Amino acid sequence: xxxxxxxxxxxxxxxxxxxxxxxxxxxxxxxxxxxxxxxxxxxxxxxxxxxxxxxxxxxxxxxxxxxxxxxxxxxxxxxxxxxxxxxxxxxxxxxxxxxxxxxxxxxxxxxxxxxxxxxxxxxxxxxxxxxxxxxxxxxxxxxxxxxxxxxxxxxxxxxxxxxxxxxxxxxxxxxxxxxxxxxxxxxxxxxxxxxxxxxxxxxxxxxxxxxxxxxxxxxxxxxxxxxxxxxxxxxxxxxxxxxxxxxxxxxxxxxxxxxxxxxxxxxxxxxxx
Amino acid sequence: xxxxxxxxxxxxxxxxxxxxxxxxxxxxxxxxxxxxxxxxxxxxxxxxxxxxxxxxxxxxxxxxxxxxxxxxxxxxxxxxxxxxxxxxxxxxxxxxxxxxxxxxxxxxxxxxxxxxxxxxxxxxxxxxxxxxxxxxxxxxxxxxxxxxxxxxxxxxxxxxxxxxxxxxxxxxxxxxxxxxxxxxxxxxxxxxxxxxxxxxxxxxxxxxxxxxxxxxxxxxxxxxxxxxxxxxxxxxxxxxxxxxxxxxxxxxxxxxxxxxxxxxxxxxxxxxxxxxxxxxxxxxxxxxxxxx
Numbered sequence: 375x376x377x378x379x380x381x382x383x384x385x386x387x388x389x390x391x392x393x394x395x396x397x398x399x400x401x402x403x404x405x406x407x408x409x410x411x412x413x414x415x416x417x418x419x420x421x422x423x424x425x426x427x428x429x430x431x432x433x434x435x436x437x438x439x440x441x442x443x444x445x446x447x448x449x450x451x452x453x454x455x456x457x458x459x460x461x462x463x464x465x466x467x468x469x470x471x472x473x474x475x476x477x478x479x480x481x482x483x484x485x486x487x488x489x490x491x492x493x494x495x496x497x498x499x500x501x502x503x504x505x506x507x508x509x510x511x512x513x514x515x516x517x518x519x520x521x522x523x524x525x526x527x528x529x530x531x532x533x534x535x536x537x538x539x540x541x542x543x544x545x546x547x548x549x550x551x552x553x554x555x556x557x558x559x560x561x562x563x564x565x566x567x568x569x570x571x572x573x574x575x576x577x578x579x580x581x582x583x584x585x586x587x588x589x590x591x592x593x594x595x596x597x598x599x600x601x602x603x604x605x606x607x608x609x610x611x612x613x614x615x616x617x618x619x620x621x622x623x624x625x626x627x628x629x630x631x632x633x634x635x636x637x638x639x640x641x642x643x644x645x646x647x
Numbered sequence: 648x649x650x651x652x653x654x655x656x657x658x659x660x661x662x663x664x665x666x667x668x669x670x671x672x673x674x675x676x677x678x679x680x681x682x683x684x685x686x687x688x689x690x691x692x693x694x695x696x697x698x699x700x701x702x703x704x705x706x707x708x709x710x711x712x713x714x715x716x717x718x719x720x721x722x723x724x725x726x727x728x729x730x731x732x733x734x735x736x737x738x739x740x741x742x743x744x745x746x747x748x749x750x751x752x753x754x755x756x757x758x759x760x761x762x763x764x765x766x767x768x769x770x771x772x773x774x775x776x777x778x779x780x781x782x783x784x785x786x787x788x789x790x791x792x793x794x795x796x797x798x799x800x801x802x803x804x805x806x807x808x809x810x811x812x813x814x815x816x817x818x819x820x821x822x823x824x825x826x827x828x829x830x831x832x833x834x835x836x837x838x839x840x841x842x843x844x845x846x847x848x849x850x851x852x853x854x855x856x857x858x859x860x861x862x863x864x865x866x867x868x869x870x871x872x873x874x875x876x877x878x879x880x881x882x883x884x885x886x887x888x889x890x891x892x893x894x895x896x897x898x899x900x901x902x903x904x905x906x907x908x909x910x911x912x913x914x915x916x917x918x919x920x921x922x923x924x925x926x927x928x929x930x931x932x933x934x935x936x937x938x939x
């Protein structure tokens with residue numbers, strides 16, 4: 375097993391520490407949560423996770439996360455394209471700025487977006503006369519989830535586009551394809567696995583998001599209340615069993631998404647190789 | 648969330664041949680569209696933070712940052728990061744050594760498990776510790792009998808911070824050390840260096856920029872974490888409030904200027920993080936070119 379690197383010391387001690395730390399911080403607390411939900415029994419568990427208010431929160435959480443991920447797939451592809459293919463003033467700065475949603479704490483993003491998109495805010499004021507309310511409605515939730523997922527698609531598509539063989543495009547052009555045909559038939563299929571990976575990452579992040587959403591959502595039960603907030607509400611009412619059941623349902627979804635993302639990334643790498 | 652999200656974008660513009668260019672009009676249209684999107688979603692939110700922070704003048708700004716509750720929130724945030732970041736750094740280095748320098752079955756499963764905290768909702772990340780150490784939790788009664796308070800107290804905040812920043816450094820170091828292989832370390836050992844010497848003189852200098860990169864991202868998240876910390880903190884003013892939680896309280900009290908003033912420290916931290924990240928990405932790129 376260790377033949378190839380038999381010379382190097384420290385395998386058992388570093389592996390031992392890694393497994394111990396991983397178990398103490400991550401695996402034991404996560405397993406304890408699953409065990410705790412088992413004390414509810416299947417019927418109790420099912421009753422909690424299918425209550426009308428909970429179902430409404432799933433609908434909002436997954437719907438808004440999906441909408442945000444779609445917006446990000448579209449604009450992320452556009453941003454990656456513009457950053458890789460074109461030259462313009464301030465490009466380096468913009469490239470660095472794309473990661474802002476990773477660096478800016480979610481609470482700060484939340485209050486900033488709520489202020490910006492409220493009916494008196496810099497952007498919201500232009501929509502208010504049209505009768506469109508953004509902040510404190512499900513649209514606000516979509517805005518927040520778009521913000522926090524923004525870097526994912528850009529950062530997955532960008533490297534693929536950089537490595538793209540322009541010879542293929544030249545061949546297509548010399549065979550008489552126009553730019554749009556070349557993009558559709560040659561470039562887009564190559565980018566698709568990375569685009570889907572970025573989409574899935576943005577979606578997965580958005581589903582669990584809390585900080586940036588609660589300030590802009592308005593948090594009206596049945597209308598603009600996301601599932602993570604419902605967990606907090608249950609905790610504040612000392613309904614630990616209910617909070618646990620919701621948490622477990624979200625964990626199962628997260629792990630499913632993680633598996634899907636791993637699969638997509640493997641596909642993406644196969645396509646690149 | 649995943650390796651691609653934080654992987655260094657080594658951007659370079661390709662000189663694209665004439666046949667491969669869109670008409671100038673389309674080019675400028677696409678650039679304009681991208682910029683409008685970025686302005687609406689990135690630049691204006693950032694501008695709002697600073698403009699609101701200074702909306703009631705500099706003295707209000709100063710007061711908001713120096714009142715005792717703000718100072719204690721700043722202190723607690725720094726404390727939590729000062730514990731969580733070194734611990735996760737130690738873990739990141741040991742995990743990367745065992746995973747990158749040796750072959751063993753189940754390696755990719757282990758890497759996936761290390762990434763797990765990134766796919767858990769922040770709220771759930773806090774909840775799992777409440778279920779373990781809280782009064783209703785598995786160890787709650789025992790802890791109470793021994794008069795140890797972890798949840799709704801500082802240790803809980805530190806634990807939640809460790810959990811949400813758990814993968815940052817390991818996931819930065821593992822691919823880097825895997826790419827560098829083991830030849831240099833093996834040579835050092837064969838020449839008579841001890842394991843420690845090999846690590847300090849060979850491995851660490853090779854990964855120092857990647858390590859720093861991971862530390863900076865880890866620190867940014869540790870200082871800015873909101874959801875997980877919110878669940879375990881109990882929101883006791885001047886006691887268990889971190890900077891993001893203090894921002895929330897001020898904002899919910901309609902004390903918007905003060906909320907944004909405190910938030911502006913975090914926004915500045917984000918800008919410093921982005922700048923440092925860009926510099927380090929450039930360093931890592933140089934290093935990758937040197938080694939190839």
